[in-house]
Amino acid sequence: MSLNNEMIQEKLVAKFGDQASQFATSYGMLSFESPKEINLKVLQFLYDEPGLGFTFLTDICAVNYPDQKGAELVVVYHLHNLKENIRLRYSVSTPLENTDVYTATKLFESANWMERETYDFFGINFVGHPNLKRILNVDEMDYFPLRKEFPLEDQTRIDKDDEMFGRG
Amino acid sequence: MEHNHITLPEGSIEKTTTTLNIGPTHPATHGVFQNIMEVDGERIVSSDQTVGYIHRAFEKLAERRPLYQITPITDRLNYCSSPINNMGWHITCERFLNVETPKRVDYLRVIIMELARISDHLICNSIVGVDTGAYTGFLYVMQYRELIYEIYEEICGSRLTTNIGRIGGFERNFTNAAFTKLEKFLNEYPKVLKEFENLFTRNRIFMERTQGTGGISAERALNYGFTGPNLRAAGVDYDVRVHQPYSSYQDFNFTVPVGTTGDNYDRFLVRNAEMWESISIIRQAYEKVQAFKGTDAEVYHADVPEYYLPKKEDVYTKMEALIWHFKIIMGEIDLPKGQIYSPVEGGNGELGFYLISDGGRTPFRLHFRRPCFIYYQAYPELIKGGMLSDAVVTMSSLNLIAGELDA
Amino acid sequence: MRPVRFNIHPKEADITEAIGMGKAPDGVPGDGFFATQLSSVVGLARKNSLWPLPFATSCCGIEFMATMASHYDLSRFGSERVGFSPRQCDLLMVMGTIAKKMAPVLRQVYIQMAEPRWVIAVGACASSGGIFDTYSVLQGIDQVIPVDVYVPGCPPRPEAIIDGFMKIQDLVGQESIRRRNSEQYKALLNSYGIQ
Numbered sequence: 160m161s162l163n164n165e166m167i168q169e170k171l172v173a174k175f176g177d178q179a180s181q182f183a184t185s186y187g188m189l190s191f192e193s194p195k196e197i198n199l200k201v202l203q204f205l206y207d208e209p210g211l212g213f214t215f216l217t218d219i220c221a222v223n224y225p226d227q228k229g230a231e232l233v234v235v236y237h238l239h240n241l242k243e244n245i246r247l248r249y250s251v252s253t254p255l256e257n258t259d260v261y262t263a264t265k266l267f268e269s270a271n272w273m274e275r276e277t278y279d280f281f282g283i284n285f286v287g288h289p290n291l292k293r294i295l296n297v298d299e300m301d302y303f304p305l306r307k308e309f310p311l312e313d314q315t316r317i318d319k320d321d322e323m324f325g326r327g
Numbered sequence: 328m329e330h331n332h333i334t335l336p337e338g339s340i341e342k343t344t345t346t347l348n349i350g351p352t353h354p355a356t357h358g359v360f361q362n363i364m365e366v367d368g369e370r371i372v373s374s375d376q377t378v379g380y381i382h383r384a385f386e387k388l389a390e391r392r393p394l395y396q397i398t399p400i401t402d403r404l405n406y407c408s409s410p411i412n413n414m415g416w417h418i419t420c421e422r423f424l425n426v427e428t429p430k431r432v433d434y435l436r437v438i439i440m441e442l443a444r445i446s447d448h449l450i451c452n453s454i455v456g457v458d459t460g461a462y463t464g465f466l467y468v469m470q471y472r473e474l475i476y477e478i479y480e481e482i483c484g485s486r487l488t489t490n491i492g493r494i495g496g497f498e499r500n501f502t503n504a505a506f507t508k509l510e511k512f513l514n515e516y517p518k519v520l521k522e523f524e525n526l527f528t529r530n531r532i533f534m535e536r537t538q539g540t541g542g543i544s545a546e547r548a549l550n551y552g553f554t555g556p557n558l559r560a561a562g563v564d565y566d567v568r569v570h571q572p573y574s575s576y577q578d579f580n581f582t583v584p585v586g587t588t589g590d591n592y593d594r595f596l597v598r599n600a601e602m603w604e605s606i607s608i609i610r611q612a613y614e615k616v617q618a619f620k621g622t623d624a625e626v627y628h629a630d631v632p633e634y635y636l637p638k639k640e641d642v643y644t645k646m647e648a649l650i651w652h653f654k655i656i657m658g659e660i661d662l663p664k665g666q667i668y669s670p671v672e673g674g675n676g677e678l679g680f681y682l683i684s685d686g687g688r689t690p691f692r693l694h695f696r697r698p699c700f701i702y703y704q705a706y707p708e709l710i711k712g713g714m715l716s717d718a719v720v721t722m723s724s725l726n727l728i729a730g731e732l733d734a
Numbered sequence: 735m736r737p738v739r740f741n742i743h744p745k746e747a748d749i750t751e752a753i754g755m756g757k758a759p760d761g762v763p764g765d766g767f768f769a770t771q772l773s774s775v776v777g778l779a780r781k782n783s784l785w786p787l788p789f790a791t792s793c794c795g796i797e798f799m800a801t802m803a804s805h806y807d808l809s810r811f812g813s814e815r816v817g818f819s820p821r822q823c824d825l826l827m828v829m830g831t832i833a834k835k836m837a838p839v840l841r842q843v844y845i846q847m848a849e850p851r852w853v854i855a856v857g858a859c860a861s862s863g864g865i866f867d868t869y870s871v872l873q874g875i876d877q878v879i880p881v882d883v884y885v886p887g888c889p890p891r892p893e894a895i896i897d898g899f900m901k902i903q904d905l906v907g908q909e910s911i912r913r914r915n916s917e918q919y920k921a922l923l924n925s926y927g928i929q
Contacts, residue, residue: 186422186667215549218668218679220694237668237681237696241549241563244570248668269552272704280386295379295733296870297835304387304869311387313869318862351839352789353818359791359836380836381791384868399865406793450796469803476800486800487889488793730792733833 162210162243164189170211174204190248195234198251199261205238205247206266213238213247216263219273221281223306231255232281236263253283262288280305344372347715351380357454357722358729360703369714374707378700382733389693393658394420395494395634397693402488404695405731408447408674410439410479410491415671418573419680420494420634423667428629431619432496433575435627437612438509439482439491440574441605445516446475447674448556448598448605451726455595456527458723459536464526471519474512481505495635496628506613513610520602528599534592541709541721542590551708552701555676557725560597561589567672578615581608591717591724598726633660658688668696675699675726699731773911780824780850781906782812784899787823789843791830794857797889798829806892811899820846825902826879831859832872844879845928849914852906853881854898858888880922 164184171179171191179201181192193201205213217237224231230252238247253260262285263270274285275294282303285291293300302309312319312326344365351359359380365372385404389397401412414436421428428436449472453465476486481504483491492498527533543553548561558565566583568576584600586593619626628635632651641648654660662684670679679696702725709725710718759778761770786808790798801808802816817823820843832840844853855875858864861884863873875881882905885898913919923929 185665186669188668190666216552217670217677218681218694218696220681220692222683222692235681237679241565241570246668248666267552268547268550269701269704272700276700293379295382297379304384309869311384311391311869312867313873316867316873318873319867324867351836352843358795380833380839381831382833382835382870383831383866384870388866388868403793406796450799466804469800470805473800473803473805486891487797 162240162245164245167211167245167247170208171201171204174208175201188246188248190250192250192252195251195253195260198234198236198249199263199266201249202236202238202263202266205249211240212242213240215239215241216267216269216273217246219263219270219277221277221283221305223281225307227252229254232258232283234260234277234283258283259286260284261286264288279303282306343367349719351377358727358732360727360729360732362706362718362722364715364718366715371710371713371715371718374710374718376703376706378703378732380733381729383730385695386693389690391689393688394662394690395655397690398492399488399490401695402490403730404678404697405447405674405699405728406488407450407728408443409487409489410443411447411671411673412678413489413491414440414574415669415673415678416680417492417494418671419667419669419682421629422669423665423682423684424494424631424634424663426495426629426631426634428496428574429626430575431616431623431626432628434612434615435497435501436492436574437576437579438609438616439479441609441612442475442478442512444674445602445605446472447726448602451674451724452523452527452595452598455537455591455720455724456533458720459533461526461530461533464523468519468523471512471516474508474516478505478508478512481508493628493635495631500625500627509609509613513606513613517606520599520606524599528596536717537591537595537720537724539588540591540713540717541724542588542593543705543709544589547705547708548589551705553676553705554698554702555673556597556601557589557594557702558676559584560586560593562587567670567677571670573669573671579608579611591720594724661686661688662690670696673698675728675731676702697731699725699727700733703727703732773909774907776911777907777909781903784811784813784825784852784902784906785815785817785823786813786825786827787818787820787843787847788816789826789828789830789840791828791832791836792859794829794860794889797892798827798856798895801892801895806896808896808899811896811903813899820844821848823847824851824906826851826853827856828853828860828875829856831857831864831866832875833870834872835870837872837875837878840875841878841928850906850909852883852902853879854883854885854902855881856885856887856895856898857890858886860884861886864888878926879928880926 167189168182178197179191179193183190205211217239220235222233231254233250233252235250260283262274274288277283278291279293279295280303344367347364347366349362351361361377362374364374385400388400398413398416401416402409404412449468453468456464479489480486481502483489543561545562548558562585564583564585581604584597586597636655637648637651642652664684664686666683668679668681670677676698681694682690683692685691709721759770759774761768788798826844855861860875863871883898883901885894887894
């Protein structure tokens with residue numbers, strides 16, 4: 160019997176109880192959440208468990224929900240089981256005050272730069288990362304640009320007239 | 328001997344390696360990224376990379392624009408094969424908005440995407456040739472890239488950053504001129520590709536330069552998140568067109584070439600073989616398109632007035648078309664709430680679009696899963712212990728496009 | 735269906751019309767000599783042998799590759815040899831978006847070039863930031879280095895790049911010998927903070 164979303168959900172609930180929550184299926188992909196403290200345990204379980212085998216990390220990114228107080232930054236892992244061809248979305252959320260999340264680099268080498276990019280854009284501190292510094296922006300930048308509070312444009316530019324672009 | 332007038336930096340006598348900076352500006356064809364290498368003579372001991380020299384903040388820019396305005400941004404990701412990025416984005420939007428495209432649109436999209444794949448692999452393979460010292464292949468093959476550009480121009484007006492297609496299909500039907508040029512391409516290009524192959528694949532010098540250098544095993548490649556021709560050269564046959572077919576790829580008959588050792592020679596051969604497969608797919612798609620007769624042959628977009636702009640004649644004469652035109656342009660049409668991750672097989676691998684919408688006019692968050700960014704992390708491991716000139720060939724055979732690296 | 739506008743009746747090439755004589759600079763001709771200004775002769779020599787430094791960062795770089803290839807062939811204009819060393823090149827062709835992270839590198843390359851040097855900004859991103867009005871993109875390279883010719887387009891067609899190159903050739907041909915030592919030029923460089 161090949162793997163499907165219900166089986167994944169059952170195994171996760173059996174192992175983690177109600178710490179694995181918010182199960183939802185959107186456009187065919189199962190997604191769930193868990194507290195950020197157990198993110199490595201969940202990833203390891205998904206990697207090692209014989210029936211699951213999510214050994215390919217497709218993507219790590221983050222989203223900023225300024226309205227969800229206490230869970231403003233959400234780190235989203237996209238995993239893929241190549242043999243069974245099933246994808247999974249796993250997210251952990253963290254408040255703005257304490258943005259520590261354990262790093263997945265020991266399990267997946269590809270998490271290295273993806274976590275650096277997430278740190279660069281959102282300021283999430285990945286605990287245990289070998290080289291957590293900015294990757295795409297200039298090193299001297301002191302804010303995290305993709306958070307919703309910051310504007311897209313460089314406010315110090317003088318040659319573009321915001322009025323003309325409808326943003327005045 | 329004492330050199331009283333020279334003061335050497337601390338620890339430099341004991342240091343046995345030289346620091347070499349292959350800096351952001353190096354011979355133009357590769358793009359801007361920096362490698363600081365520690366070399367011991369000619370052998371590379373370690374290396375460190377810096378990217379971000381062309382970071383243009385696509386993801387933040389996309390939060391400002393409605394869906395149809397994001398297509399020009401996706402062009403600039405892997406700009407050697409921009410139609411694939413455009414089509415991938417439109418397919419993501421169509422999956423998100425539950426729009427079903429007619430078969431003729433799918434087949435036309437396949438033709439354009441495979442032409443773009445040929446164009447991308449041509450640049451990569453010919454630049455590998457240039458880096459090993461063989462400039463002829465590059466010049467010879469660029470003529471046929473010009474022909475591909477002419478085909479794009481017939482359809483969308485632009486050569487490189489095409490912004491081709493719309494959500495639901497294409498902006499205009501393909502003209503007879505486009506099909507004539509496509510036939511010319513299909514007739515002439517296989518001979519050219521054969522000649523290009525003859526220059527390189529069994530060439531003693533090329534084989535000695537590229538075999539055994541820059542290799543990676545399948546397990547390490549999977550751990551590093553490789554996808555696309557680089558992963559297939561390492562031996563894993565993962566292709567998004569087969570695993571999660573989009574745009575009716577399941578109707579086509581093609582093989583996925585796979586290598587063994589993952590070294591530079593295998594990557595060259597895999598890309599070469601993929602170009603042959605692409606030619607065969609384009610032929611099949613062209614026959615399928617020509618099989619549509621009568622009014623079916625005039626179909627070039629899905630019937631979705633909410634997202635596809637109506638024809639100008641209708642806007643000036645019919646009330647409904649005017650209202651839809653107004654609603655689309657002025658942004659009165661809200662997106663449904665939800666999130667979707669939709670991958671396509673780009674020239675370099677799995678190009679994924681992660682779109683989150685909160686019901687507004689523009690995406691709440693759009694993240695591009697860029698294959699180049701993810702597999703460039705493996706570069707120090709690929710070149711460790713090798714020679715400096717092999718490091719340059721490895722860099723070009725990985726097909727690193729700076730726009731996709733930094734986004 | 736609109737009529738197909740495809741060139742199926744190409745014109746035959748006429749060799750007698752195609753060959754022309756270049757325009758000689760103003761001067762006094764004579765039997766075995768031609769007297770003219772030194773700057774005209776030097777300009778004529780320089781403009782037909784410009785060595786460009788392609789500073790190609792993104793998509794415009796691929797159009798530059800197409801310009802250098804045989805279909806559009808920039809080497810007809812004398813730039814057969816593109817150099818990558820700033821010391822050896824006359825013309826800095828900046829093609830592509832320059833991010834704020836890259837700006838110091840661009841400035842360093844410009845400073846390393848020897849006089850006389852010209853700069854051409856190819857593409858919308860190099861001219862003014864292009865479609866990327868964001869926090870990380872430099873809104874035009876003329877914020878850091880002086881520019882002689884701007885080529886608009888996203889990306890500009892190879893013909894447009896060649897047109898820009900020909901305008902640089904006009905500038906080079908007409909430049910005065912003393913320009914690089916003049917007060918005006920020094921003031922221009924000082925305004926950019928370049929000595």
